[in-house]
Amino acid sequence: PAAFLATPGEGPPSGTVPGWACEGPGASGKNRRVCHAAARLEMGSLWEEFNRLGTEMIVTKAGRRMFPTFQVKLSGLDPSADYVLLMDFVPLDDKRYRWGWGWGGMGARGPRPGGAEPPPRPRRYAFHSSSWLVAGRADPAAPGRVHFHPDSPAKGAQWMRQIVSFDKLKLTNNLLDDNGHIILNSMHRYQPRFHVVLVDPRRDSERFAHENFKSFSFPETQFMAVTAYQNHRITQLKIASNPFAKGFRDGEPEP
Amino acid sequence: PAAFLATPGEGPPSGTVPGWACEGPGASGKNRRVCHAAARLEMGSLWEEFNRLGTEMIVTKAGRRMFPTFQVKLSGLDPSADYVLLMDFVPLDDKRYRWGWGWGGMGARGPRPGGAEPPPRPRRYAFHSSSWLVAGRADPAAPGRVHFHPDSPAKGAQWMRQIVSFDKLKLTNNLLDDNGHIILNSMHRYQPRFHVVLVDPRRDSERFAHENFKSFSFPETQFMAVTAYQNHRITQLKIASNPFAKGFRDGEPEP
DNA sequence: CGATTCACACCTAGGTGACAATCT
């Protein structure tokens, strides 16, 4: 799909709003069966907690799931129409990064602009002052794959019935992957993107393709692809919040 | 669906046979997109091995999977048409059974006709001479539920691509079950039945419902529903062939 | 007394980060 980004969290609130004309930014020229579509990101506070530290996602040759899992609650679909749900991943910039020492003061969140090397720092400060640094221009873009939700296609009523979870989606750094996984470049930043596509029963529906889908990007889900965790705080938060990593927890404060 | 039983293993062999007229027993009056459908039972030799001993399937309150799992290889579908696949279970008679001593000579397979009590036997013969005896008329029939294959609906091409497995299907004896499981009466005999239903895009498609499906019954998959295994040979064969029961195996002769 | 239920040990199947080894 073309790179149209709807404004997440904006637009009509949850639930269909009868009589609404599909106008305003991102809605014009859309089929009436998709223009009212709304998506609410689940586990938003967890995503934000990761995002404050600078989310990292592991990529492996065999494919690794995301954590947190990308899941949304949908509303505003036509209950009796067929939809395909899918995800893709957009490079956030054309840079390559590395984890290392910096001048401090900026925190771990955004990457520091510019690419000059910082001076070495006393060892005792190394941990807290480490951050993501630009290491050059991006590597050649990986094959731009998409991941279809395995329940696709399905009726709007079915998609809205419960939370839609993309827990089968896996990330890989293997450019020759033939398992259908999403291929990403390690040490590059990405923005997950979610698409609702109306299955158009009309003949020549290709000619209406541009108006038959609606896309959602949630900034708090952006991440750095890595082959091994760099920020130790990210590791600790993953261990604390991912049930499959329970084996690495120390004391258990509260359920 | 109505109780039409196709002859399993008969009809056109694997693969679509272009130009075939849909005639002969079980094919007349059927839509041309279903009349060529053929289903081959997978793991046939395992099913037959169980059937020779008298297959038993456990039913529990929470729901129990079948073993062997009912799986088929489909052919003869229209690759571009939509189909729904489903299963139901037909009582094989209107009798209730119990496991106990018999006169011997008949083997463990079929239930003994008549209901008179056999005389007691020496203890050392009890095991080999036990068999299923009629214990009276059937209990009131359980709610007649069906199990839709979770991938339904899907294109004929998708269904024919690989083996279709009903491993999510569960059997229960709880008449008030609200998990959508198949409800069966314990100590009653059943015949699993498999249905291929064409999704008819025509309006008023209900009026064509009788010609839009084709059904398959494989006699070697019939079984007795039980809450605990009665025939010790069945228990041993389950343990020997079900990977999840590996913990109960003694010596491992061969892979 | 036969039929059913339940907690349990023991599996399959697969998702974690740690860590040592290896690659570039």
Added chain:
DNA sequence: AGATTGTCACCTAGGTGTGAATCG
């Protein structure tokens, strides 16, 4: 030296029959 790979112990999640307890 930094990035990547592969193996591993340790989890989650859930499918087995067992055998004691309970039901009717």
